[in-house]
Each structure stands twice: as structure tokens, then as C-alpha cells.
Amino acid sequence: MLEVRDLRISFRTEHGRVQAIDGVSFDVGESEILGVVGESGSGKTISLLAVMGLINDPNARIEGSIKLRGRELVGLEPREMRKLRGREIAMIFQDPMTAMTPVYTIGWQIAEQIMAHEKIGKAAALARAVDLLAEVNIPNPREAIHRFPHQLSGGMRQRAVIAMALSCNPALLIADEPTTALDVTVQAQILDLIRKLRRDHKSAVVFITHDMGVIAEMADRVMVMYSGRIVERGTKAEILLEPRHPYTRALLDSIPPLEGEKPKRLRSIPGSPPSLFDLPKGCSFAPRCPSRFERCAERPALEGGKHAAACFLKVAS
Amino acid sequence: MLLALLRRFGQMIFVMFGISVLVFLIFFVTPGADPAARIAGRNASPETLEAVRKSFGFDQPVWVQYLTMMKKLFVTQDLTSFVNRGWKVVPAVLDTIPVTLSLVIGAAILWVVFGMLVGLIAAATRGSWIDKLLMALGLVGCAMPVYWLGEMMNLVSQSRYHDTWLFSWVPPLGYKNLSDDPRGWFLTLVIPWFTLAILYIGLYGRVLRANLIEAMQEDYIRTARAKGLSETRILLRHALRTSLISFVTLFGLDFGALVGGAALLTEVVFGLQGVGKLTYDALQNLDLPVIMTTVIYASFFVVLANALVDVVYILIDPRVRSA
Numbered sequence: 001m002l003e004v005r006d007l008r009i010s011f012r013t014e015h016g017r018v019q020a021i022d023g024v025s026f027d028v029g030e031s032e033i034l035g036v037v038g039e040s041g042s043g044k045t046i047s048l049l050a051v052m053g054l055i056n057d058p059n060a061r062i063e064g065s066i067k068l069r070g071r072e073l074v075g076l077e078p079r080e081m082r083k084l085r086g087r088e089i090a091m092i093f094q095d096p097m098t099a100m101t102p103v104y105t106i107g108w109q110i111a112e113q114i115m116a117h118e119k120i121g122k123a124a125a126l127a128r129a130v131d132l133l134a135e136v137n138i139p140n141p142r143e144a145i146h147r148f149p150h151q152l153s154g155g156m157r158q159r160a161v162i163a164m165a166l167s168c169n170p171a172l173l174i175a176d177e178p179t180t181a182l183d184v185t186v187q188a189q190i191l192d193l194i195r196k197l198r199r200d201h202k203s204a205v206v207f208i209t210h211d212m213g214v215i216a217e218m219a220d221r222v223m224v225m226y227s228g229r230i231v232e233r234g235t236k237a238e239i240l241l242e243p244r245h246p247y248t249r250a251l252l253d254s255i256p257p258l259e260g261e262k263p264k265r266l267r268s269i270p271g272s273p274p275s276l277f278d279l280p281k282g283c284s285f286a287p288r289c290p291s292r293f294e295r296c297a298e299r300p301a302l303e304g305g306k307h308a309a310a311c312f313l314k315v316a317s
Numbered sequence: 318m319l320l321a322l323l324r325r326f327g328q329m330i331f332v333m334f335g336i337s338v339l340v341f342l343i344f345f346v347t348p349g350a351d352p353a354a355r356i357a358g359r360n361a362s363p364e365t366l367e368a369v370r371k372s373f374g375f376d377q378p379v380w381v382q383y384l385t386m387m388k389k390l391f392v393t394q395d396l397t398s399f400v401n402r403g404w405k406v407v408p409a410v411l412d413t414i415p416v417t418l419s420l421v422i423g424a425a426i427l428w429v430v431f432g433m434l435v436g437l438i439a440a441a442t443r444g445s446w447i448d449k450l451l452m453a454l455g456l457v458g459c460a461m462p463v464y465w466l467g468e469m470m471n472l473v474s475q476s477r478y479h480d481t482w483l484f485s486w487v488p489p490l491g492y493k494n495l496s497d498d499p500r501g502w503f504l505t506l507v508i509p510w511f512t513l514a515i516l517y518i519g520l521y522g523r524v525l526r527a528n529l530i531e532a533m534q535e536d537y538i539r540t541a542r543a544k545g546l547s548e549t550r551i552l553l554r555h556a557l558r559t560s561l562i563s564f565v566t567l568f569g570l571d572f573g574a575l576v577g578g579a580a581l582l583t584e585v586v587f588g589l590q591g592v593g594k595l596t597y598d599a600l601q602n603l604d605l606p607v608i609m610t611t612v613i614y615a616s617f618f619v620v621l622a623n624a625l626v627d628v629v630y631i632l633i634d635p636r637v638r639s640a
């Protein structure tokens with residue numbers, strides 16, 4: 001239902017143009033959960049903000065094609081895009097503490113979204129808001145609609161944000177690290193909730209995270225990003241059990257084990273992602289890659305059909 | 318709520334007390350302020366001087382004099398001027414209040430409405446020529462001395478172009494009572510209102526623009542965009558409310574000060590007998606009873622304006638309510 005082809009996003013900066021997203025292509029099927037994983041700065045957020053049409057930096061240039069159920073979104077009229085946003089595609093963001101306008105009640109904000117897209121009265125919209133809050137397991141929803149965001153805990157706020165995102169039954173929900181700011185038990189509840197909602201609403205979900213552990217719980221298919229490119233993609237089983245790209249393997253090594261004794265220190269990936277101003281000519285992971293060899297001075301393409309990796313090693317193995 | 322009101326009231330009493338003591342003390346250590354000499358006249362003999370000193374109570378300890386003055390001001394309300402003998406101060410000040418209030422409230426409405434428009438339009442079109450033009454005009458407005466602007470306005474509307482269709486409606490300078498002559502009241506005040514407001518429109522517009530632009534970077538604005546709301550709605554419903562805090566704070570300070578007498582220059586240029594003019598005249602001849610009365614009145618308004626600002630905060634931001 002979502003087809004992204006050769007997406008390129010660059011920003012004009014004082015130090016010249018940077019290519020933040022460089023030729024990213026992916027699909028999301030109906031009611032599928034696509035996990036997008038990568039370290040901070042790898043371009044997860046902006047590639048999906050582009051799908052939402054929410055990159056409004058005047059220095060940005062967006063090229064390529066983004067099709068939602070066959071309709072091209074790149075270059076779509078702002079008015080038309082606005083009609084899709086919140087109705088066909090919804091997005092929830094990392095920090096529930098700041099995601100809602102502090103001066104309006106939860107119910108008001110949910111009703112506002114419904115009324116922006118449907119011809120419906122305020123009372124009916126508020127009644128829908130009550131149902132939605134009940135659906136995301138907020139206790140006492142009839143009373144909760146009168147609460148202001150600061151009166152709810154982080155977990156409850158994220159539930160309210162999810163309820164708002166689902167208020168118009170979007171075909172696609174983009175969740176950008178929705179649990180990163182929450183503590184572990186709340187995180188598990190929110191993940192459960194998103195899975196349940198996917199079942200009930202049949203929405204497709206793009207789930208962004210930097211945590212392979214969350215990917216293991218949530219995703220059907222996985223796309224691994226590194227400095228603005230996809231380095232590996234495949235089904236969850238393929239990525240978790242037979243990772244091909246050294247970066248994917250390094251990310252998997254950094255998951256804390258769910259059971260047994262915790263290691264004293266998690267193995268983290270040595271080095272840090274390259275600056276966008278100074279990307280290596282060949283494989284962008286080369287400076288940090290333990291298996292680097294001569295060919296890596298060239299740029300590896302993403303190859304291998306359904307389970308694809310952008311690494312020269314796969315040919316050898 | 319009642320507690321907050323009581324606290325405000327206590328604060329007001331405290332401020333008024335502190336200021337009155339301060340004014341009193343400053344007055345008594347000011348050289349050449351000897352009220353007896355003033356009252357007795359220039360060439361009074363030492364005997365007359367002594368008699369005046371006695372009859373006005375200036376020979377008593379300062380704190381007794383203070384208490385006497387406060388009693389005359391608040392209880393018997395028959396405080397008289399040190400300069401114009403027998404002139405009752407309290408009614409004189411009460412007479413000036415409607416003049417100042419009319420001037421300041423009218424100007425405040427103008428500068429709030431236009432300041433908000435300027436801020437909103439500039440923020441919505443930021444970086445464009447409209448934004449730059451508005452900010453430049455605002456700067457010019459802030460930079461113009463009110464006295465000069467007022468004189469220019471008078472020159473244009475009272476003499477130069479008074480006979481043209483544009484300004485023939487302008488009545489002569491001076492204040493008309495709202496209850497006697499509402500039309501005259503309005504017409505005499507239109508030009509003073511605009512003159513005073515122009516000083517503030519640019520400043521308020523600039524402050525609001527800065528706060529709006531800051532608010533537009535917030536996460537909840539991104540959420541509002543993700544909901545599919547229009548940019549206008551996002552600006553007016555989501556960014557504006559949270560951006561009004563500085564605007565309101567500034568308004569409380571300026572409004573309190575102006576009602577308390579800071580509109581002096583405007584009052585003088587337009588021949589309005591307001592509180593500022595009265596205070597200014599009293600300061601010229603060190604007329605302590607008048608100074609004391611206007612200062613107490615002014616501190617009352619400053620504290621009142623602050624209390625109103627607090628109420629507005631509560632209306633604007635629910636987080637203040639529960640804090």
C-alpha cells in the first residue's frame with residue numbers, strides 16, 4: 001500500500017548540500033508492521049516525515065517517489081496532503097510529554113482531529129474520543145477527556161496520543177520511537193497496545209526504533225538503515241536469525257539478553273556514524289566494519305531479492 | 318481562590334505601605350523641601366514660620382506626621398495641599414482618574430489588537446518582505462518620542478490640515494466627560510489613543526512574533542501538523558495560546574505604569590488633566606500630600622494590574638492552575 005522508490009532528501013546548509021537520505025526504497029503491505037532500525041542520525045525520522053509531507057525546512061529538497069495506494073505524494077498540493085495527514089496516514093512521535101498542546105484537554109484535541117476530517121458535531125466527536133480512549137485502555141475515559149496533558153503520566157499520554165492518531169482510522173500509522181521515552185513496563189504495555197490496534201483496525205504500521213529488542217517483538221519485516229541508506233532488509237526471522245550485514249550483526253550484539261545474567265557491559269558498536277558532510281566514498285560502514293576488505297572502497301548495492309544486504313561479504317559467504 | 322485573593326490584598330497593602338513610607342522619607346531628607354517655608358511664603362518672619370510649623374504639625378516627630386497624613390488621606394479624606402492652601406487633594410486626584418483611565422484603556426485596546434495582528438502576520442509570513450516591513454515599522458513606532466509624535470499630530474490635526482475633510486472632525490484639545498458628552502469624549506481621545514498606542518504596537522508585535530516563532534518549533538506543533546490541521550488553525554489555536562505569556566506580562570507592567578501616571582507626556586501634549594499631569598505638577602513644587610496620594614493610587618493600580626495578569630495566566634495555561 002505504501003511504495004517508496006529511490007527517495008532522496010538533501011538539505012542546503014552553510015557547509016554545502018548534505019544528502020541525508022540517499023536512494024531509499026521500501027514497501028509496506030496492508031496491515032503489515034515494518035520495523036525501521038538504525039542508530040540515531042541514520043535518517044529514520046526524516047524518511048518517514050517525508051511520507052507525511054512534514055519536512056517543511058525550506059532548505060530541504062525531496063526527490064523520488066512515495067506512493068500511497070497508488071497516489072503519488074511527492075509534490076502533492078499542500079492542501080491535498082493535509083487532507084491525507086491524520087486521516088490516511090497518522091504519525092506518533094517519540095516524546096509523549098511534549099506531543100500534545102499543553103493548553104487543551106485530551107478530549108478537545110482528539111475531537112479537533114476528527115472534526116478536521118469529518119463532518120461531525122462537537123458532541124459526537126467527543127463521544128468518539130471517549131470510545132477511543134477506552135480502546136487504548138485509559139481508565140475512566142469519560143472523565144479523562146476533560147484532563148489536560150500534564151495531568152496524565154507519560155504512559156497514559158502516549159496512549160492518548162495513539163488514540164488521537166487512530167481517531168480517523170488511518171490506513172498507515174507511523175510510530176517514531178513511541179516507547180523510547182517510557183520506562184520498561186510501560187513500554188511493554190504500549191507495544192502490546194500497538195499490536196492489538198493493528199489487529200483491530202487493520203492499519204499498516206511503520207515502527208521506527210533504534211532497539212533491536214523492540215524489533216524482535218513488533219516487526220513483520222525489517223529495514224536496517226545506516227547514514228541515510230538501507231543496508232539490509234528482510235523478514236524479521238531473516239534479520240534476527242541470519243543477519244548478513246555486519247552492521248545488523250553489530251546491532252543484534254547490542255541487545256541485552258532477555259533472560260539469564262546480564263553482561264557487565266553491553267557490546268556497543270565501536271566508533272560512531274560518519275558525518276553526512278564526510279561520508280566514505282565506498283561502503284559507509286567501512287570505517288567501523290570488522291570484516292572490511294579491499295572491495296569495500298566501492299559502494300555496495302542493496303542486492304539479494306527479498307532478503308537483501310548492501311555488503312560485498314554476501315557474495316563470499 | 319479566596320486565599321489567593323487575600324494574599325493579593327495583603328501584598329497590595331504591603332506595597333502601598335512601603336511606597337508611602339519611602340516617599341515620606343525621601344521628602345523629608347530632600348533639601349529645600351521644608352513645607353513650612355513654602356506655606357508661610359517667601360519673606361515670612363521666623364515667628365510666622367514657627368507658627369505655621371506648629372499649626373501644620375511639622376514640629377512633631379516624623380512618624381506622627383506620617384500617621385496624621387495617612388489618617389487624613391484614608392479616614393477623614395480631608396488632606397489638603399501644602400502649596401495651594403485649602404485645596405482638597407483626594408477629590409482632585411479622583412477627578413483625574415477618569416481622564417487617565419479613558420486615555421490608557423483606549424490606547425491599550427488599540428495596542429493589544431494591533432500588536433497581536435502585527436505579531437501574527439509577521440510570524441505567519443516570517444522571512445518575507447511583509448514580515449520585514451512590519452518589524453521595521455514597529456521599530457520606528459517604538460523609537461518615536463511620544464512628545465514629538467503628539468506635537469506632530471496636533472500640528473497636523475489642529476492647525477495645518479484642520480480645515481481639510483480629513484481632520485475637520487478633530488475637536489480642540491482637552492478632555493470631555495464620557496457621561497456628559499460621549500461623542501466629544503470619543504473624538505477628543507482618538508488622536509491621543511493612537512499616539513500612545515503606536516509606541517507599544519511595534520514592541521508587542523515583536524515580542525509576540527518571537528514567541529510565536531519559538532512555539533512553532535515545539536513538538537506539539539508537529540503533532541498538530543500530523544493531524545492535518547491548516548497552518549492558520551495551528552498558528553491561532555495551538556501556537557498563539559502558549560505564546561501569550563510574555564505579551565500578557567508586558568501588558569500588566571505597562572498598563573499598571575501608565576494608569577499610575579506614566580502617560581504623563583501624552584497627557585501634557587494633549588492637554589488632558591490626568592494623574593500623570595497632576596503628579597508632575599506636584600513634583601514641581603514638592604507638594605507632598607498630592608505626591609503621596611497619587612503614588613498610593615498608582616501602587617494600587619500596579620498591584621491590581623499584576624493580579625489581573627495572574628488571573629489571565631490561569632485562563633491561558635491550565636498548568637498554572639494546578640501548580
Ligand SMILES: Nc1ncnc2c1ncn2[C@@H]1O[C@H](COP(=O)(O)OP(=O)(O)O)[C@@H](O)[C@H]1O
Nearest residue numbers: 011020039040041042043044045046047057276
Ligand atoms: N532540517 C535539517 N537540516 C539539515 N540536516 C538535517 C535536517 N533534518 C535532519 N537532518 C539530518 O538528517 C540526518 C537524519 O536525521 P533523523 O532522520 O532525525 O535520524 P534518526 O531519526 O534516524 O535519528 C541527521 O544526520 C540530521 O542531522
Ligand code: SF4
Nearest residue numbers: 283286289296311312
Ligand atoms: S561492504 Fe565491506 S565495509 Fe561495508 S559492511 Fe560489507 S564488509 Fe563491511
Ligand SMILES: [Mg+2]
Nearest residue numbers: 044045046176
Ligand atoms: Mg529519529
